[in-house]
Amino acid sequence: MTSKQQQKEVIVITGGGQRVGLYCANQLLQQGYQVVVSYRKHSPGIAALYETGAHCIKADFTSLADIAGFVEALAVYPALRAIIHNASSWQADLPLAPVATTVNLLTQLEQDAAVFDAMQHIHARAPYLLNRALLPQLTASNTADIIHLTDFVASVGSSKHQAYAASKAALENLTLSLSRKLAPTIKVNAIAPALLMFNESDDAAYREKALAKSLMAIEPGPDEVLQSILYLLNSRYITGRILALDGGRHLNLP
Numbered sequence: 001m002t003s004k005q006q007q008k009e010v011i012v013i014t015g016g017g018q019r020v021g022l023y024c025a026n027q028l029l030q031q032g033y034q035v036v037v038s039y040r041k042h043s044p045g046i047a048a049l050y051e052t053g054a055h056c057i058k059a060d061f062t063s064l065a066d067i068a069g070f071v072e073a074l075a076v077y078p079a080l081r082a083i084i085h086n087a088s089s090w091q092a093d094l095p096l097a098p099v100a101t102t103v104n105l106l107t108q109l110e111q112d113a114a115v116f117d118a119m120q121h122i123h124a125r126a127p128y129l130l131n132r133a134l135l136p137q138l139t140a141s142n143t144a145d146i147i148h149l150t151d152f153v154a155s156v157g158s159s160k161h162q163a164y165a166a167s168k169a170a171l172e173n174l175t176l177s178l179s180r181k182l183a184p185t186i187k188v189n190a191i192a193p194a195l196l197m198f199n200e201s202d203d204a205a206y207r208e209k210a211l212a213k214s215l216m217a218i219e220p221g222p223d224e225v226l227q228s229i230l231y232l233l234n235s236r237y238i239t240g241r242i243l244a245l246d247g248g249r250h251l252n253l254p
Contacts, residue, residue, distance in 0.1 A: 015087030179240030194246035215248030
């Protein structure tokens with residue numbers, strides 16, 4: 001780490017190798033922050049971040065050893081301006097077996113538990129552990145923020161992604177608990193997006209159906225998350241809030 005990097009305010013973004021995390025990391029670098037990102041797999045996005053001055057750390061947050069390694073790698077920064085928990089995995093629930101027997105029931109339970117545990121580990125356990133481990137460095141900053149990226153489904157549920165939705169709801173509850181615990185030194189908030197950006201593989205029918213779910217009926221892109229992050233970072237007063245970023249989807253009733 002250079003002396004110039006040491007003079008910058010440090011923002012940590014988990015899951016910064018693609019899509020929203022990558023966009024926000026690039027933009028925050030351009031705004032003069034020292035950005036640290038975690039990633040699970042090396043990608044062109046990570047290579048580009050590295051070239052532009054980001055500190056990129058490989059870590060699988062389902063592994064306690066990797067979480068410990070990530071925290072140890074951050075020890076070079078005496079103070080952290082913010083940590084943005086963006087790392088995520090979107091696993092669907094498995095189909096239920098049509099007939100339950102003693103043998104296939106146990107297998108089904110094991111498979112369902114694996115999905116549930118994976119979602120909780122990445123979306124709730126890892127942020128909980130990282131926030132606690134990095135608290136001294138956050139406290140050392142004159143102003144500090146913890147920002148959790150959750151999801152619209154945390155408040156309404158999901159029929160096909162129940163484990164995912166439950167894990168994001170757990171993260172929103174952690175937002176409330178931490179904001180009470182850490183005020184007034186550290187602000188803790190969450191951003192709960194609905195649709196932000198499509199994948200290249202999404203067909204026209206899917207896109208039309210997805211756009212119709214919100215009042216605004218647009219694909220807003222990752223900049224909406226960036227602007228929400230900047231809004232929270234610049235505020236001196238907002239804490240313990242879940243910032244809905246859903247285009248009015250909660251009002252688009254039948």
